[in-house]
Amino acid sequence: MxxxxxxxxxxxxxxxxxxxxxxxxxxxxxxxxxxxGGEGSYLWDADGRRYLDFSSQLVYTNVxxxxxxxxxxxxxxxxxxxxxxxxxxxxxxxxxxxxxxxxAPEGMSKVFFTNGGAESIENAIRMARxxxxxxxxxxxxxxxxxxxxxxxxxxxxxRRFPNxxxxxxxxxxxxxxxxxxxxxxxxxxEECDRALEHLEQMITFEGPGTIAAIVLETVPGTSGxxxxxxxxxxxxxxLCDRFGILMICDxxxxxxxxxxxxxxxxxxxxxxxxxxxxxxxxxxxxxxGGVIIRDEVAATFDERAYPGGLTYSGHPLAAAAAxxxxxxxxxxxxxxxxxxxxxxxxxxxxxxxxxxxxxxGEVRGLGAFWALDLVKDRETKEPLAPYGGAAPAVxxxxxxxxxxxxxxxxxxHRIHLCPPCNLSDEEAREGLAILDEALEVADxxxxxxxxxxxx
Numbered sequence: 001m002x003x004x005x006x007x008x009x010x011x012x013x014x015x016x017x018x019x020x021x022x023x024x025x026x027x028x029x030x031x032x033x034x035x036x037g038g039e040g041s042y043l044w045d046a047d048g049r050r051y052l053d054f055s056s057q058l059v060y061t062n063v064x065x066x067x068x069x070x071x072x073x074x075x076x077x078x079x080x081x082x083x084x085x086x087x088x089x090x091x092x093x094x095x096x097x098x099x100x101x102x103x104a105p106e107g108m109s110k111v112f113f114t115n116g117g118a119e120s121i122e123n124a125i126r127m128a129r130x131x132x133x134x135x136x137x138x139x140x141x142x143x144x145x146x147x148x149x150x151x152x153x154x155x156x157x158x159r160r161f162p163n164x165x166x167x168x169x170x171x172x173x174x175x176x177x178x179x180x181x182x183x184x185x186x187x188x189x190e191e192c193d194r195a196l197e198h199l200e201q202m203i204t205f206e207g208p209g210t211i212a213a214i215v216l217e218t219v220p221g222t223s224g225x226x227x228x229x230x231x232x233x234x235x236x237x238x239l240c241d242r243f244g245i246l247m248i249c250d251x252x253x254x255x256x257x258x259x260x261x262x263x264x265x266x267x268x269x270x271x272x273x274x275x276x277x278x279x280x281x282x283x284x285x286x287x288x289g290g291v292i293i294r295d296e297v298a299a300t301f302d303e304r305a306y307p308g309g310l311t312y313s314g315h316p317l318a319a320a321a322a323x324x325x326x327x328x329x330x331x332x333x334x335x336x337x338x339x340x341x342x343x344x345x346x347x348x349x350x351x352x353x354x355x356x357x358x359x360x361g362e363v364r365g366l367g368a369f370w371a372l373d374l375v376k377d378r379e380t381k382e383p384l385a386p387y388g389g390a391a392p393a394v395x396x397x398x399x400x401x402x403x404x405x406x407x408x409x410x411x412x413h414r415i416h417l418c419p420p421c422n423l424s425d426e427e428a429r430e431g432l433a434i435l436d437e438a439l440e441v442a443d444x445x446x447x448x449x450x451x452x453x454x455x
Contacts, residue, residue, distance in 0.1 A: 009034045009046020023147075024159070038065030041420050041427050043407070051402070052431045054419045055409040059221060059253050059369075060279035063325055063334060064420035070285055073324035077316050086113070086313035093314035096322040100281070100292060103262045103326075105271040110298040112291045112306075113314035117252035117278035118146025120289040121215070123308055124274040125150050127293065128213035128246040130307075131300045136206060138199075138245075139215040140175035142223040145250055154215050157223055158388035173202045175216070177226050179362045179373060180381060188229040196235040208243035213274075218264035221253035222411050225364050225371035233268045246273040246297065252289065256280030257329060257421040260339030260367030267366070273297055280421075282321035287312075329421075338367040338421035345428045346370050346417065353432070359384060359393075359442035370417040374442050383413035384442060393445035400438035406431050 004010045012034050022030055034046040041064050043051045056062065063070065077092060084090050097111040112127075114120045125137055139145065141156035152163045153170045174182040176195035183194035203211060214236060220226050240247040249272040254264035258280055261267055265275070274297065278289030312318075329335060342365065350370060354360040361375035374384040374394060385391035394413060401408050409416035419431065 004034050004046035006046045006048075009036065012046065040064045040066075041423050049405070051405050051407050052419075052427060052434070053407050054417050054431050054435075055407050056368075056418050056420055057284065058279070059258070059409065059416075059418040060284035062257050062280035062368075062421045063283045063328055063332075064422055067283065067325070067328060069328045070283060070321050070324040073320045074285060074317055077320035081316050083312075084316055086309065086311070090314075090316055090319070092316050092319040092323055096314070096319040096326075099323060099326045100277070100290070104275060104292045105265070107271065107296075108275065108292050108294050110293045110295070112293060113319075114278070114289040114291070114310055115287045115312055115315075115318075116146075116289040117250075117276065118148040118151040118289075119310065120252060120276035120278055120291050121145045121151040121154065121248075121250065122148050124248045124276050124291045125154070125213060125215065126308055127274060127291065127297060127300075127306070128248060131297050132212045132244065132246060134210055134212040135169045136171060136211045137169060137213050137215055138171045138173060138202065138206070138211060140217075140220065140223075141172045142175060142177060142220055142226065143215075143217055143250075144220075144222040145215065145217070146252075171202065171206050171211075173199055175220070175226075176229050176232050177224070178229070179364070189231075192229040192232045192235065195232060196239070199236065200239055203239060203243055203245070208245070211243065211245050213246040213248050214240060215248045215250060217250040217252075217254065218268070219254045219259055219366070219369065221369070221416075224373070224411070224414055225369055225416060227259075227364065227366055228268070230268075233265070233270045237270050237272070240273075248272060248274045248276065250276050252276055252278045254369065256325075257335040257338050258367055258369050258418070260335065260342050262335055280325075282318060282325045285321045285325075286315065286318035288315070288318035288322055332422060334422045337423075341421075341423060341425075341428060342367040342369070345425055346432075349429075349432050350417075353436055353439070357436075357439045357443050358446045359439060365417070368417075368419055368421045368423065372415040372417075372439075374413050374415060376446060384445060385413040387412060391445075393442050396441035397438045400441050401434055404434045404438065406434040406438070408435070 035043050036046050037044045043053050100111050101109050139154040143156040145151045145155045152160050156172050176191045178191040185191035251263050255277045273294045275292040350363045354363050359374050360372050362373040364371050376382045385394045409418050
């Protein structure tokens, strides 16, 4: 990205490069875009260029940028009670907890607030270990759960490799993913059955009496937006019940309308023991996350103190933003809009696009949550970028889209489309048209190489 011509934008850029230490990055190579404003599904850079945001930043602006009801709620709360310690009750925290619990399955009536998704995972696992008296946690290889000490250990993707300082009692297994099946499956039913058999064997060999929890992203997000096959989550629930293991569903990315349902578990008819959330609960306007707790688990701490807490747990500004976000989503039928976008706009358009672009190996998704699996060869499914790495063809797609005014989410060889859940049809088609042209960069790298790869 060029350094902004605008004087204030240039100053912001220079101060950033001089003083801001960025996450997940080699610092010298960074060249950040300076963003100065946003509204709805759009952002503006320091020189006034407009971008359609199909990333929802890090997949969290579920009601878009600067939603007036959420902004007003934060302003009003700041003028009334800007902060208060978590030991005290306040109206917005209490109401936020009720609104969130009302969206959860029956029998999950308590909410523990955190500052974000990773802390939600940390506390859900802590609760599971204390409730069961066991220590091990099982999670999928294709997963991301956060960057704090335990969350990064249960993460399955390569970002955990340099962070494995101290064993955290975590065990990884293969989840279902028919397109790149680890089980040589040819149908969704085979993939489901074999993945469950694999998980049961892993539980047996690890020792059922040692396992506190199985942690799953209900629909894995950063790792590829892979909706599980019918019956898989119900099968995991049955295994957990049989062996006395708690089921933790990570809804940090998939929750609050992203998949066209309030929670992704709603598509699969299951009730986990713990649900982690963050991001879309208040569209990221003020940091907030949390754990929704099944009543039987919460009762563990009725007479026994829960040994955990955060200074800003249920912060009033974040809670006010959550209340306003959830109420706006109800009033404006944002969840229903996301579901319709998936079934009527994104799904049909992306599948049609795949017929014309050989670099698209598979289209996956639901709601406002889609992924394009880019390949060098459709027969071998060799990824267009290596596992854990990048490739010029993929970065070229991102650059071409950005130049045309579209921001995309990318991980390795995949392009993710995760716009605000209240995106209009017109905006959706505008972004899809830009993506269609940008994918010509990936098509140019389509090689037909006959080397199989499992990623």
